[in-house]
Amino acid sequence: MTGATHGTPAVAEHVGTLDAPRSPYVRKKTTRGNYELYSWVFMRASGVVLVVLVFGHLFVNLMVGEGVKAIDFAFVGGKWSSPFWQIWDLLMLWLAMIHGTNGLRTIINDYAERDVTRGVLKGLLYLAFTIVVVLGTLVIFTFEPCPVGADPELLASFCTA
Structure with missing residues (x-):
């Protein structure tokens, strides 16, 4: 040399x-690619987008209308009857989960010394990520704001009892 x-x-x-x-x-x-660089950039960008999504969510849920006392099944049903709020909450769910999973992946890589321990922890992390994202997505898109047989006082105003 x-x-x-x-x-x-x-x-x-x-x-x-x-x-x-x-x-x-x-x-x-x-020989490694730029995965860690892209991961770092994603964390910064998703953090900024998450701040907007979360504060928008909090503003609509807590400040607009009657505040926190108005949050019930009818409120959620009314919000999720709109594709805009479904996409908003879906983006918030997915970005938060990807952001958090990426952060925990980094922590596991930094602190898990043995390869087996690192593999098990990351496997559990990815399993939890998959379960939460799949179930959360299903809930957002299969939510029925006007369930049959429900108490009419609990339903959104647009539901016909």
Whole structure:
């Protein structure tokens, strides 16, 4: 190995040893892709979008109308009868789950020392992610705001009892 700019031989010739303090920096080629870079960028972008989604959700649910005391089955039924709010809540669910799963994946990679432990923890994490995303998506899109046989006082105003 020779120095990149001065043509002088570097002190370290074997893996695991250090180059001389004044030797020029030579970037080593890695075989890994840019997954971690894209993951880092995603975390920043999804964090910003999540702030907008969550504060929009809180504003509509807590500030508009009668506030928190109005949140009941009819309120949710009224919201989820609109495709706009279904997509809003779906985006919030998916982004929050992907954002959180990616963060926990990073923590597992940083702190789980054994490969087996890391694999088991990440497997459980991905299983929990899949269950929550699938069930949450099903709930959002199969929610029936006007169930048959329900108490008319609990239903949204647009339901015919």
